[in-house]
Amino acid sequence: MISIFKCNSSNIASVQSSLKRLGLFETDEDLTNRRKKFFLPGVSSFDSYVLSLNENNVQSFLINNKNIDIIGICAGAQVLFESSEEGKEAGLGLFPGRVKKIATSSNIKVPHLGWNKIVLNKNHPMSHLFDGIDFEGKKFYFSHSYRFPDSEHALAYVDYGERFPVVIAKNNIIAIQFHPEKSYGQGLKFLKNICDL
Numbered sequence: 001m002i003s004i005f006k007c008n009s010s011n012i013a014s015v016q017s018s019l020k021r022l023g024l025f026e027t028d029e030d031l032t033n034r035r036k037k038f039f040l041p042g043v044s045s046f047d048s049y050v051l052s053l054n055e056n057n058v059q060s061f062l063i064n065n066k067n068i069d070i071i072g073i074c075a076g077a078q079v080l081f082e083s084s085e086e087g088k089e090a091g092l093g094l095f096p097g098r099v100k101k102i103a104t105s106s107n108i109k110v111p112h113l114g115w116n117k118i119v120l121n122k123n124h125p126m127s128h129l130f131d132g133i134d135f136e137g138k139k140f141y142f143s144h145s146y147r148f149p150d151s152e153h154a155l156a157y158v159d160y161g162e163r164f165p166v167v168i169a170k171n172n173i174i175a176i177q178f179h180p181e182k183s184y185g186q187g188l189k190f191l192k193n194i195c196d197l
Helices: 012-021 046-055 059-064 184-195
Strands: 002-004 037-040 069-073 098-101 112-116 140-144 154-160 162-170 173-176
Touching: 002 012, 012 184, 046 059, 112 154, 140 184
Parallel strands: 002 037, 037 069, 069 173
Antiparallel strands: 112 140, 154 162, 162 173
């Protein structure tokens, strides 16, 4: 079973469309049901997203339910951390640390917008999530101004002024900074690998 959180400002349609193309999406409105996968799509501000989770009684559901896989994308991934420089609300705290603004320079513009290569941490126990993806020739689509904190659970990195994590994964929780639903075949393959867990 796959569910997508319907935050008012999030990128629901693109994620749903990608999962439908993979033949994986089903609709289930009842949050009390146990889910196999629960997606938090991107495009929003940190505080707005957290407040939307609270208003829909989803925050405690995600924190306390170990029977689902939680997959956050972009803003939906950033709320998985404890806090963010973007806002004042407390995040879910499923990963430790504070989301920070990307450091700017003469060569580094914010937001980080467009296509970029990522670097896989091959020693990560969940590196198989990128099986079948060509890292030499493929890029992933980014649109963000804030970055994940450094983490021992970093699965992939990007170099944008500095190296920082763009996929953090541990047990049943995956935080993804890029947009796999907008990253063509390599993004769809990554989503398929996640849903095959």
